[in-house]
Structure formats: C-alpha cells, structure tokens
Amino acid sequence: MVSEKMYELGTKKSTIRTIFEFGQKRAAEVGEENVYDFSIGNPNVPAPEKVNQTIMDILKEMDSCALHGYTVAPGDPAVRETIAVSINRRFGTSFSGKNLFMTSGAAAALTICFKALTEDNGNCEFIAFAPYFPEYKCFVEAMGAELKVVPANTADFQIQFEKFQEMLSPSTKAVIVNSPNNPSGVVYSEETIMRLAQILEEKSKEFGHPIFIISDEPYRELVYGDITVPYIPKYYKDTLVCYSWSKSLSLPGERIGYIVVPDEVADFGKVYGSIAGAARVLTHVNASSLFQRVVARCVDEPSNIAAYGRNGNLLYNGLIEAGFTCQKPQGAFYLFPKALEEDDYAFCERAQKYNLLLVPGADFGCPGYFRAAYCIKQETIERSLPAFKKLAEEYIK
Structure with a gap:
C-alpha cells in the first residue's frame, strides 16, 4: 500500500530523537538545569540584529x-x-x-x-x-x-x-x-x-x-x-x-x-x-x-563565533582534565571524544545516569567515539563538568 522504506524512515526514531525524548523526561523529573543535553546541533547564538532589522526593512520597503x-x-x-x-x-x-x-x-x-x-x-x-x-x-x-x-x-x-x-x-x-x-x-x-x-x-x-x-x-x-x-x-x-x-x-x-x-x-x-x-x-x-x-x-555580516569558541575550549579542557582523549576544537560546534569503552552505545547509555546526553559515534560511521554538541549555554557546560568527571571515574581507576 505504501513504500516500506519511506515508512521505516518516517517512523523509526533516530538515536538523537530518542536521546532528546529521554532528556525531556529527565528534565521533568530532576529539573531542566540538571540535564546536560549535548545531543542536538541547534545554534544557541541569536541571529545578528542586522538580520532582524533587515527583515523589517524589507517588509516595509517592498510591495507585498x-x-x-x-x-x-x-x-x-x-x-x-x-x-x-x-x-x-x-x-x-x-x-x-x-x-x-x-x-x-x-x-x-x-x-x-x-x-x-x-x-x-x-x-x-x-x-x-x-x-x-x-x-x-x-x-x-x-x-x-x-x-x-x-x-x-x-x-x-x-x-x-x-x-x-x-x-x-x-x-x-x-x-x-x-x-x-x-x-x-x-x-x-x-x-x-x-x-x-x-x-x-x-x-x-x-x-x-x-x-x-x-x-x-x-x-x-x-x-x-x-x-x-x-x-x-x-x-x-x-x-x-x-x-x-x-x-x-x-x-x-x-x-x-x-x-x-x-x-x-x-x-x-x-x-x-x-x-x-x-x-x-x-x-x-x-x-x-x-x-x-x-x-x-546580510551576506557579509560576520558570524558571532566567540560564544562557540569559549564553549568549545571550556568543554575540551574539562574533558581532557577528566581523562578523555579528544581533538582540540577547530571548527563547527562539536567535540568527538573517544568513548571510555569499546561499545559507544553502552557508554552513552551509562552517561545518562549522570544526565549527560551524548550521541554514539557509530551513528556517524565511527564506533568507539561520541559526539557532544557545545552550542548550548555556557553555564550548562560548567555544571556538566563534574558529571563528566564522575562518569570517567567509573572507567579510570
């Protein structure tokens, strides 16, 4: 009756979607401020003010x-x-x-x-x-x-x-x-x-x-x-x-x-x-x-990358101090550290004990790693670092 392939794509939850739903549930239980969601690459830096002003200018200037x-x-x-x-x-x-x-x-x-x-x-x-x-x-x-x-x-x-x-x-x-x-x-x-x-x-x-x-x-x-x-x-x-x-x-x-x-x-x-x-x-x-x-x-409007740079360095330094191995941030707003066990799905599931929401590297064709999107509030990263340290202590003894 319908394309089975399209049905599967439309109804099978992605790992990121599953993690997001878990985060919503945990936020209701322990408070949003105690859930550290590194799963989604959604920019948290506002659009430049010039963008908002340009929208209003165009709406006023042009025939509808x-x-x-x-x-x-x-x-x-x-x-x-x-x-x-x-x-x-x-x-x-x-x-x-x-x-x-x-x-x-x-x-x-x-x-x-x-x-x-x-x-x-x-x-x-x-x-x-x-x-x-x-x-x-x-x-x-x-x-x-x-x-x-x-x-x-x-x-x-x-x-x-x-x-x-x-x-x-x-x-x-x-x-x-x-x-x-x-x-x-x-x-x-x-x-x-x-x-x-x-x-x-x-x-x-x-x-x-x-x-x-x-x-x-x-x-x-x-x-x-x-x-x-x-x-x-x-x-x-x-x-x-x-x-x-x-x-x-x-x-x-x-x-x-x-x-x-x-x-x-x-x-x-x-x-x-x-x-x-x-x-x-x-x-x-x-x-x-x-x-x-x-x-x-707005084509030549500079990107506001300062907040992402601070976040990336903060998370990178915190993870290295906790015992993780990771490439230093070069671009985008993701870190891709090595998981502390071979099974990255099991590692990310264990991280949820500490309300750390991470995406397994196998979803990106690279098992044994995990992705952490740092396009989130700086204070969320700061609060998450003790949780990363506790997680690492389970493996590094």
Missing part, C-alpha cells in the same frame, strides 16, 4: 505581492549576483549569478546535487568520509544510488587515503567533503585537499568521466584561532559547493542556502541544467523569496 511572490527557480537574479560578488571578494573566484542556484538550505542543496549526478541507468556510487553526517545515506539512497564510506582516520580525522583509493571505481559519481566536519569539528588541511584533488584528477582521467566533489559547507564560518578552511573550487575544478546560512547567521529554521556550479566544471551547461531539473522533480519551486533578499543584504 512582489516580496512574497515566486522568484525564478534558480533564485532572484539580483540576489545571486550579490552573493557571487561576496564569494569572489572572499576567495578570489570569478563567479557571477549564473553560477548560483538558491536552495532551501544545505539539505536541499545536497539532495539536488545527488539527484542531478545519479544517472538513469543506476549503478552510481557516492563516497563519504567517516565520521560523516548520517543523513547522507538516506539522501543518496533515495536517489537510487549507493553511499560508500571510507573508515575514519582516528589519528587526526583527516582522510584515510589508502582506503579511499581502494573504494574509487568507474561507478563513483562524487565524493562528499564536509569541512569543518560534523561530528568531529576537524577542518581538512590544505595538504589533505590538494592530495584529494590529485587523486580525483588521476582517477577521472583513468575512468573517462569526471568525479565531482560535493563540498558541504554549513559550518564554513565557524572556525577558531588561525585555522583556514580551503575553498575547494580553487583546488579542484569539478566541485559543487553546497552552502547554508543555518549556522553562520543562526537561521536553521528559515531554510536558505545555495549551490555553486563553477564555469570550470566539466560541461557546465549540462551540470547546471541537471541541477535545475533535479530541483524541479524534488518539488523545489524556489527558495524563500523573503530570505533570499535577507541573506543578500
């Missing part, structure tokens, strides 16, 4: 019918030109509005790219690097393709290139790069990106077709210290960039982002046309007309 009416499917031309100018200024590129396709956030951008690149004859593969955002799997499989996952390089969470090269095949359509990474918070180095580009250039030539990079960049602006995030189209021409303002401007519920299709990609017209066609069949009529205009006016 024009503002709330359709835009062309790729997005308002003036908006795309404005964003292209900003990208060019920041990264030394030469894009114009025709290189952008506005989307309803990064999830829409990704699914559109997966659909556009999956050929009608099937037998198409996409490759992700563990740890990876688990929605990639259902996005790719929904398009009739297969997701292959390169095991994590747990030494530094850069790419395990030997395993990666073994997985490449003539069926490989694209490689997904997520940097800064969810869940590890690690940024791929320039050396990593250059090596990746070299391998893909060689394999594209060997297989007789381009292998694309799909660069998933919702956390691009959330980096700390002197860390630099390489802009991948500068290193590899067959790159599609998927961006969202969900994290940089704290607008996850507004669903606004874009795809960049550089002129340099193999057969630009066909790729851009396929993206437009994929958007059409995925019922993407156009991205929010209001928020297209909002982000165009």
Whole structure:
C-alpha cells in the first residue's frame, strides 16, 4: 500500500530523537538545569540584529505581492549576483549569478546535487568520509544510488587515503567533503585537499568521466584561532559547493542556502541544467523569496563565533582534565571524544545516569567515539563538568 522504506524512515526514531525524548523526561523529573543535553546541533547564538532589522526593512520597503511572490527557480537574479560578488571578494573566484542556484538550505542543496549526478541507468556510487553526517545515506539512497564510506582516520580525522583509493571505481559519481566536519569539528588541511584533488584528477582521467566533489559547507564560518578552511573550487575544478546560512547567521529554521556550479566544471551547461531539473522533480519551486533578499543584504555580516569558541575550549579542557582523549576544537560546534569503552552505545547509555546526553559515534560511521554538541549555554557546560568527571571515574581507576 505504501513504500516500506519511506515508512521505516518516517517512523523509526533516530538515536538523537530518542536521546532528546529521554532528556525531556529527565528534565521533568530532576529539573531542566540538571540535564546536560549535548545531543542536538541547534545554534544557541541569536541571529545578528542586522538580520532582524533587515527583515523589517524589507517588509516595509517592498510591495507585498512582489516580496512574497515566486522568484525564478534558480533564485532572484539580483540576489545571486550579490552573493557571487561576496564569494569572489572572499576567495578570489570569478563567479557571477549564473553560477548560483538558491536552495532551501544545505539539505536541499545536497539532495539536488545527488539527484542531478545519479544517472538513469543506476549503478552510481557516492563516497563519504567517516565520521560523516548520517543523513547522507538516506539522501543518496533515495536517489537510487549507493553511499560508500571510507573508515575514519582516528589519528587526526583527516582522510584515510589508502582506503579511499581502494573504494574509487568507474561507478563513483562524487565524493562528499564536509569541512569543518560534523561530528568531529576537524577542518581538512590544505595538504589533505590538494592530495584529494590529485587523486580525483588521476582517477577521472583513468575512468573517462569526471568525479565531482560535493563540498558541504554549513559550518564554513565557524572556525577558531588561525585555522583556514580551503575553498575547494580553487583546488579542484569539478566541485559543487553546497552552502547554508543555518549556522553562520543562526537561521536553521528559515531554510536558505545555495549551490555553486563553477564555469570550470566539466560541461557546465549540462551540470547546471541537471541541477535545475533535479530541483524541479524534488518539488523545489524556489527558495524563500523573503530570505533570499535577507541573506543578500546580510551576506557579509560576520558570524558571532566567540560564544562557540569559549564553549568549545571550556568543554575540551574539562574533558581532557577528566581523562578523555579528544581533538582540540577547530571548527563547527562539536567535540568527538573517544568513548571510555569499546561499545559507544553502552557508554552513552551509562552517561545518562549522570544526565549527560551524548550521541554514539557509530551513528556517524565511527564506533568507539561520541559526539557532544557545545552550542548550548555556557553555564550548562560548567555544571556538566563534574558529571563528566564522575562518569570517567567509573572507567579510570
């Protein structure tokens, strides 16, 4: 009667959802202030005041019918030109509005790219690097393709290139790069990106077709210290960039982002046309007309990352002091420490005794670790540190 696969996706609770419901129950029992929920990556830094003011200005300035009416499917031309100018200024590129396709956030951008690149004859593969955002799997499989996952390089969470090269095949359509990474918070180095580009250039030539990079960049602006995030189209021409303002401007519920299709990609017209066609069949009529205009006016507004930086350092230092092993925060708002037992699900379940809500690393393709999202109140992190210490004491004796 219905698609069993869709039914399963719609009714099976995710680990994060299960943890969230447990947290709600515990908050009612012991008080919200005594529950330390590190499970969900929902920004807790308010959107910049300029965003709120811009919304009000646009509502006053523009004719209501024009503002709330359709835009062309790729997005308002003036908006795309404005964003292209900003990208060019920041990264030394030469894009114009025709290189952008506005989307309803990064999830829409990704699914559109997966659909556009999956050929009608099937037998198409996409490759992700563990740890990876688990929605990639259902996005790719929904398009009739297969997701292959390169095991994590747990030494530094850069790419395990030997395993990666073994997985490449003539069926490989694209490689997904997520940097800064969810869940590890690690940024791929320039050396990593250059090596990746070299391998893909060689394999594209060997297989007789381009292998694309799909660069998933919702956390691009959330980096700390002197860390630099390489802009991948500068290193590899067959790159599609998927961006969202969900994290940089704290607008996850507004669903606004874009795809960049550089002129340099193999057969630009066909790729851009396929993206437009994929958007059409995925019922993407156009991205929010209001928020297209909002982000165009706020495109160069700096992200407020100071609070995330403080939180990341506070949690990292507290975990290290308690005896955990972890990469120092580089970007995004996640830590990915090693669990204190081999079974990360059992470890996260034991953590709930102390009202610590953590997500097992196996959900991200990297068992033996756990994710802690530090986009929460600083005082919550401060109160949680004794609980982490008590948890660690159960293992470290």
